[in-house]
Structures are given as C-alpha cells and as structure tokens.
Amino acid sequence: MQDTIIRERFRVDRRIGEGGSGMVYQGTDLETGEEVAIKLSFARGAAHRSLVDEKNFYDTLAGGVGIPRVRWFGSQDEFHVLVHDLLGPSLEDLLDYCGRTFSLKTILLIADQAISRIEYVHSKGILHGDIKPDNFLMGVGKQGHTLYMIDFGVASEFDGVGSASTPEARSLTGTVRYASIRNHNRHQQSWADDLECLGYVLLYLARGSLPWQGLDAPSQDEKERRIKEMKTRSTGEMLCEGVLPREFGTYLDYVRSLPAGHKPDYTYLRKLFRRLFRTQGFQYDKVYDWTLKRFNELRVAEIHDPPSLAPGKQKRQAPKRKRREEPDDGEAEPARTDSRPIRLPPVV
C-alpha cells in the first residue's frame, strides 16, 4: 500500500487515537527520522476552527513543562494537520494496564504534576475545559516520568473578567463524567472548574470508575441531570470516604467552594497532597505503578528468555490491552482501534 505523506515531510504510520474533533496518527518526520503525533480534522464543517484554535493555544503554551511541542501546522487536501511530539500512554491506558486502580502514591505523583500543569495553563490565560484521563499522557524517553497535558480542542481564553455566574443557554462542554457542577449548570466556567474536574479524575483513578457511572436513565438529558444531582448532593468528603484519604475530600470541597473568577490557591493544594505524600513515607523516586509492573514483566521475561540465549529475537510485545466497558454516562469515548499500540514508558 502506498504511504500517505503530508507535505513531503510527515509519513502517516498508524492510527493511535480518535476523538470528537478528528483522528490522531503516529507518524514519522522524514527530515529528522523522529516519530511524531499527527492530529487531523476536517477543514470544513462545524468543527473546522477547533484545530486552528488548538494550535494557537499550543503556541501560547509553548515551552511549558508537560506541554507537547508543535512541529508543524498546515493543511492538506480537506484537512487541518497538527504535528506534535509523540507522547506515551494516557492515564486511561495506564489504568487499564494496571488493573483499573492506581495506588495512593501514583495518584499523588499524578496530582502534584496535574495541579502544576493546570496552574501553568491558567497563568497563560487559558482554561482547558476537558480535564480527563485520556487528555493526560506520559512522556517518552527521558521524559517518561513527566505528565503531559494535551487536547486544547475545547479550551477557552479566560482572564477572570467576564466570569459572571449568570446561566447561559449553551450546552455542557467537555466530558459529562468529569464535568464541574458549574458546567452542569451551564454557568460560565472559571479556573476552579478545571481543578474540580481533576478532583473527579483522581477519584476515578483510585476507584476505577465514578459513582455516577452506569446510571440508568431514559434519555441522555435525564442521565446528565441525575449525574449533576449526585455530584451536587455529595460533598467532596462524602465522595472520597473509604476510597482516598481526607485530603482529597478537602481538595474537592475547596475547589467547589471557590466563586467564579476567584483564583485558586494552587500552592495550598499542592502542599495538601505533598504533606500527605510525606506522612505516608513515600519517596519522590518517579516510580509509578506501571513502572514497577513493567519492570517485573521485563524481569520475568528475561529469566525465561535471557537475551544472550536468544540473539536477534523479535522485540517483546506490549501486553494486550483489556477491552474497556462501553461508555455508560452518555459521553462518547475515543474508539479504540486494534492497531493502536500501547506505548509504555521505559523502566527507569
């Protein structure tokens, strides 16, 4: 089959993701030989601006820790094309790989970085608007332990002004499962909303699901209404009870209490989790649950198949991805393709 080459420079190799705004492929920069990620979206139609906007947000964020570098942006045929750094697996991929729950240590290592990423994005006058496990990816190589933030497809500019809490007739943005209560209420979002979504993500990483998943409802609107009701009825403390230490409940209650346009105290939130990290006796050694699992798998493989006895053997295959449950909260999840590789971070 003939290769697809964009602008005589980027070869499209295989599909690695699919979302609301288009397709994501793994590719190769033929000038440098480096692997890249290529995001495509239709240049016409309702969503035609979203990749252009996303590219502009990446430009504003360029140089930040945990922000992928844009290598090229342009159009080809009827597509907008965004080429950026190829990253490793998402938190959703890694949750699958680790048996659908993470340890407290791993969650705290994620929380610390995620708060800093969100703070950085906010410092540049941007709200992410779709904080979810699929939009946090681990880096590769030397950055294998760094948490990256991607997908600025529904991001918006925000500087605290115009943060009126008057309801607006618009639809919920982002993902219902992780949406903030303000977003459910169709109020304009503010800095605290990204952090509230992160609170639900952390809870999800500890439980493997959220309490409002699997709700039965006659329609999507009704389902969303019930999810909102569940979120509104339970305090952060109630949501985290028996699942995570009380600091997580404190985090959620704090971010939910912030009025629109009120800047969150990111340092306070990081300190809350860092203190917990220390009292638990954890080490900042960049060792996540998946690092250990991968290390043990490689060790077992080496015992059974020592490299010296198997010269020129094929590269070891990554573990097969477990099939995920169907979305149960009315949110379209990115379709998984069989060809999509699991890019596990290297063992450090």
Ligand SMILES: Nc1ncnc2c1ncn2[C@@H]1O[C@H](COP(=O)(O)OP(=O)(O)OP(=O)(O)O)[C@@H](O)[C@H]1O
């Ligand atoms: N730079 C990258 N490196 C590796 N994988 C990537 C990269 N960018 C995106 N992906 C994969 O593709 C998926 C979809 O990408 P992205 O979130 O940018 O698209 P989207 O169309 O906005 O998706 P959605 O609407 O589902 O949020 C990601 O969850 C991730 O698995």
Ligand SMILES: [Mg+2]
């Ligand atoms: Mg996404």
